[in-house]
Amino acid sequence: MASNGIRRIGVLTGGGDCPGLNAVIRAVTKTAIMNHGVQVCGIEDGFLGLVQNRIKELRQEDVSGILTVGGTILGTSNKCNPSRYCTGMDEQGKPIFKDVTDRCMDHLQHWRLDALVVIGGDGTMSCAKDFIRRGVNCIGVPKTIDNDLIGTDITFGFQTAVETATCAIDRIHTTAASHHRVMVVEVMGRNAGWIALHAGVASGSDIILLPEIPFDYGVICEFITQRHLHHRSCTIACVSEGARPVGGRQVVNHHDPTSPDPVRLGGIGKIVADEIEKRTGAESRVTVLGHVQRGGTPIHSDRLLGTRFGFHAIELLMGGQRNRLVVMRNHKVTDIDLLDAADKQRLVPLDDTLIAAARAVGTCFGDAPVA
């Protein structure tokens, strides 16, 4: 039976999608209905659906059969922040922003939602903060392929993205060897190099470039030249979209001024491949993995993580907790104050043991000659 005054909750998925979102929606909905007799409403397209009052009741049958499906049955948006909502463009083509949080509060009241489960990354948690300030109880569930949310050791979606990138690089390996080429593979991750580090090490990439370790073209090219001298016919470089040379800047693919996080990175892979070819004479190619890393069916670990996170979110609510973020710490699902996690990014620490292990097996990070 419903307790702690909670009879009906809303659930939304915000930011870029990732594999495992449906596992969380399913766990939240089923746990709420079956364990606690609480009704669940799905808010479409993240906070955009709250602004536009696109909300619908979710029944058990609505979340049946979605555990293995990628994406999100609720839809998502990485452009909507209710406190800075884009209502159109002015004559100069600049976006006009308005605070529509009041409108969202009316919709929450209309649907009699006693709490919100917000499934998202740092941008979504940042939006949740504004509702917490107005007294709405928000429980956050951390998602992103980038794995860059502060407070949790892992976000769901990350492991599937790493698996996808690893399999892709494995395939690139065989064609690289056949043609004796340098193959540069650009992976996602924004300002954090988690995907590049994990997929790079798992695929045995020879060079891994991370945003956290600015690289030197001289070091990379000398490494490739030495490989050729030692009859290593091909080289694989796994490059994070946020990587940059020492003293250089990240490569911006485009700006989306209507988005709370307007910068979209991308393009460093091609620059690196061209520079390697120019300096070493080695034939080089680039592959940008792009959104393939976000799509498709979640691997088993993200299904498990999503299920555990969704269950924990509801248990927190029903236990009378307020404004918590579900996290994984030291292999245990637990929770922290949501306000401590909003607006912060978790980068790869330079003393990460995976970096040390990769260096020990001869991987070049572009910052120092490899022994």
Ligand code: F6P
């Ligand atoms: O945050 C997830 C992510 O996939 C990043 O890795 C990437 O930089 C960005 O989103 C791409 O955003 P969009 O889907 O708007 O192109």
